[in-house]
Amino acid sequence: MSSLSLAARDASTMLRRNLLHARRYPSLTLNLLLTPVMLLLLFVYIFGDVMSAGISGGGAGRSEYLAYLVPGILMLTIGGTTIGSAVSVSTDMNEGIVARFRTMAIHRGSVLIGHVAGSVLQCVMSVVLVGAVAVAIGFRSVDATALDWLLAVGLLTLVSLALTWIAVGMGLSSPNAEAAGNNALPLMILPLLSSAFVPVDAMPGWFRPIAEYQPFTPAIETLRGLLLGTEIGDNAWLAVGWCLALAVLGYFWSRSLFDREPK
Amino acid sequence: MPSSVMPTPRKNDGPRPPAAVSALGLRKSYGDKTVLDGIDLHIPAGSVFALLGPNGAGKTTTVKILSTLVTADAGQAQVAGHDLTTAPQAVRAAIGVTGQFSAVDGLITGEENMLLMADLHHLPRREGKRVAAELLERFGLTEAAKKPAATYSGGMKRRLDIAMTLVGDPRIIFLDEPTTGLDPRSRHTMWQIVRDLVSGGVTVFLTTQYLEEADELADRIAVLNDGRIAAEGTAEELKRLVPGGHIRLRFTDPAAYRRAASALIDAARDDESLTLQLAGDGSQRALRHLLDRLDSAGVEASELTVHTPDLDDVFFALTGGADVPAHSEETVR
Numbered sequence: 001m002s003s004l005s006l007a008a009r010d011a012s013t014m015l016r017r018n019l020l021h022a023r024r025y026p027s028l029t030l031n032l033l034l035t036p037v038m039l040l041l042l043f044v045y046i047f048g049d050v051m052s053a054g055i056s057g058g059g060a061g062r063s064e065y066l067a068y069l070v071p072g073i074l075m076l077t078i079g080g081t082t083i084g085s086a087v088s089v090s091t092d093m094n095e096g097i098v099a100r101f102r103t104m105a106i107h108r109g110s111v112l113i114g115h116v117a118g119s120v121l122q123c124v125m126s127v128v129l130v131g132a133v134a135v136a137i138g139f140r141s142v143d144a145t146a147l148d149w150l151l152a153v154g155l156l157t158l159v160s161l162a163l164t165w166i167a168v169g170m171g172l173s174s175p176n177a178e179a180a181g182n183n184a185l186p187l188m189i190l191p192l193l194s195s196a197f198v199p200v201d202a203m204p205g206w207f208r209p210i211a212e213y214q215p216f217t218p219a220i221e222t223l224r225g226l227l228l229g230t231e232i233g234d235n236a237w238l239a240v241g242w243c244l245a246l247a248v249l250g251y252f253w254s255r256s257l258f259d260r261e262p263k
Numbered sequence: 264m265p266s267s268v269m270p271t272p273r274k275n276d277g278p279r280p281p282a283a284v285s286a287l288g289l290r291k292s293y294g295d296k297t298v299l300d301g302i303d304l305h306i307p308a309g310s311v312f313a314l315l316g317p318n319g320a321g322k323t324t325t326v327k328i329l330s331t332l333v334t335a336d337a338g339q340a341q342v343a344g345h346d347l348t349t350a351p352q353a354v355r356a357a358i359g360v361t362g363q364f365s366a367v368d369g370l371i372t373g374e375e376n377m378l379l380m381a382d383l384h385h386l387p388r389r390e391g392k393r394v395a396a397e398l399l400e401r402f403g404l405t406e407a408a409k410k411p412a413a414t415y416s417g418g419m420k421r422r423l424d425i426a427m428t429l430v431g432d433p434r435i436i437f438l439d440e441p442t443t444g445l446d447p448r449s450r451h452t453m454w455q456i457v458r459d460l461v462s463g464g465v466t467v468f469l470t471t472q473y474l475e476e477a478d479e480l481a482d483r484i485a486v487l488n489d490g491r492i493a494a495e496g497t498a499e500e501l502k503r504l505v506p507g508g509h510i511r512l513r514f515t516d517p518a519a520y521r522r523a524a525s526a527l528i529d530a531a532r533d534d535e536s537l538t539l540q541l542a543g544d545g546s547q548r549a550l551r552h553l554l555d556r557l558d559s560a561g562v563e564a565s566e567l568t569v570h571t572p573d574l575d576d577v578f579f580a581l582t583g584g585a586d587v588p589a590h591s592e593e594t595v596r
Binding site: 105 | 330334353355358360362366367370371379383385431
């Protein structure tokens with residue numbers, strides 16, 4: 001067997017193991033879904049009237065704010081799901097089974113690749129679930145073509161991949177699961193500081209750079225453009241650039257942490 | 264220690280059987296703490312080798328190095344004929360490791376753990392299922408196979424751990440303290456498992472802090488102390504290292520015990536059990552001398568036993584541990 005197909009086989013074995021964990025103990029993933037769903041309902045039904053008055057120069061209805069909000073909520077869903085990945089990677093590394101894997105003649109990277117593939121799949125499923133809630137309460141895309149949808153799915157997957165590699169690094173660098181959960185919190189906080197809830201223009205001047213120069217804002221603006229037909233501009237390239245940079249950074253960070261000698 | 268005594272001579276392999284594990288000058292430190300300070304090993308294929316030592320002697324570190332989990336700072340080693348540093352993947356393909364802390368996935372069932380191993384050894388699906396079922400049966404885990412491994416008892420986890428190790432049919436198995444924390448029944452089960460492995464031609468490298476265990480199982484024993492091998496040989500050879508045994512006198516009458524103790528001031532006292540212990544090899548002369556002394560003191564012991572040295576004596580002599588039971592300490596010093 002060539003080394004590539006060996007790697008693929010071991011990675012898919014590891015993926016199956018991780019999916020088995022997720023299926024057997026879905027509470028972690030489902031709990032992480034509560035936050036985006038709650039925020040969605042809270043901002044639409046409780047703050048909705050005030051929030052909608054603030055966008056597009058007033059006069060917008062609640063459904064317009066719903067449309068504005070959903071792309072950001074979907075990105076936040078990904079951030080939240082990857083916190084779970086950081087926790088499960090950290091838990092896993094403290095288990096004897098990973099030491100066993102290290103003494104077996106398997107593809108060395110397969111343990112991490114299995115985690116990443118499992119996490120990306122979970123992110124996509126979470127996005128589908130939260131998206132279904134959004135549709136149920138009235139979210140509709142505007143003039144989105146099949147290509148737009150395809151690109152949207154691609155973007156969401158790319159963001160999932162990038163954030164997952166970062167989360168895996170956070171999980172590997174944390175001494176235990178609790179620490180991993182805390183260290184990975186920025187993945188959920190960053191989208192709160194982006195253009196997810198209000199446009200960057202509506203923020204105080206000193207805060208705008210924080211919202212603007214971070215990965216979530218261009219990704220959210222791109223998704224908005226694809227689903228709602230708003231102006232995308234440079235955001236697409238910025239989003240892709242951010243994702244690739246984060247994925248590569250997370251990959252090498254994780255690899256070097258995993259190759260460290262275990263205690 | 265001469266290695267001329269071969270525990271399991273093999274007819275066709277000439278004078279020196281091929282080494283399953285050989286190491287020269289292994290060193291390892293963590294920070295400024297030296298854990299291994301130059302370890303040499305030569306373990307013939309098909310034998311059981313026990314690395315015996317107190318906590319912190321470096322047993323686990325040795326296993327970690329030989330199983331490619333960590334790298335040595337210095338020295339070289341071959342496992343199954345492959346060099347640890349240049350061909351770690353070939354070493355991994357030949358070995359199975361059961362660590363001190365069970366290396367099972369607690370979140371999935373015993374059967375799923377076994378199938379995971381089968382997949383990682385690239386067994387075809389049907390063969391994997393067959394091997395998993397067979398091993399589960401062999402280790403008495405068939406009934407628990409569908410339960411999450413986290414719910415298993417300590418002994419069951421250890422058995423599952425070994426069953427998982429065996430999926431790949433390893434030629435060399437490392438068992439790091441396989442019976443630590445197990446109840447006596449599970450310990451005996453584990454011993455039987457080790458014996459069965461060896462009769463199947465597997466080389467077993469085990470670490471233990473129990474002398475009895477090394478004596479029961481191992482063809483050769485190395486005593487590891489403070490990162491160095493203090494002695495190596497068969498159990499018999501090691502016992503010969505400690506001169507003499509001891510004679511034990513037990514009393515039922517406290518008054519007689521006290522009189523005897525004041526007459527035999529060189530004896531080690533155990534006031535709790537009313538026993539006295541004297542160094543001596545149990546020769547006729549030594550015994551007569553002792554009995555004469557008892558007679559002149561006018562006391563009679565309820566029981567007199569002669570002990571030839573056992574591995575405990577060797578162990579304490581070589582490791583000079585601080586928390587040594589009183590009698591052995593006296594025997595040795």
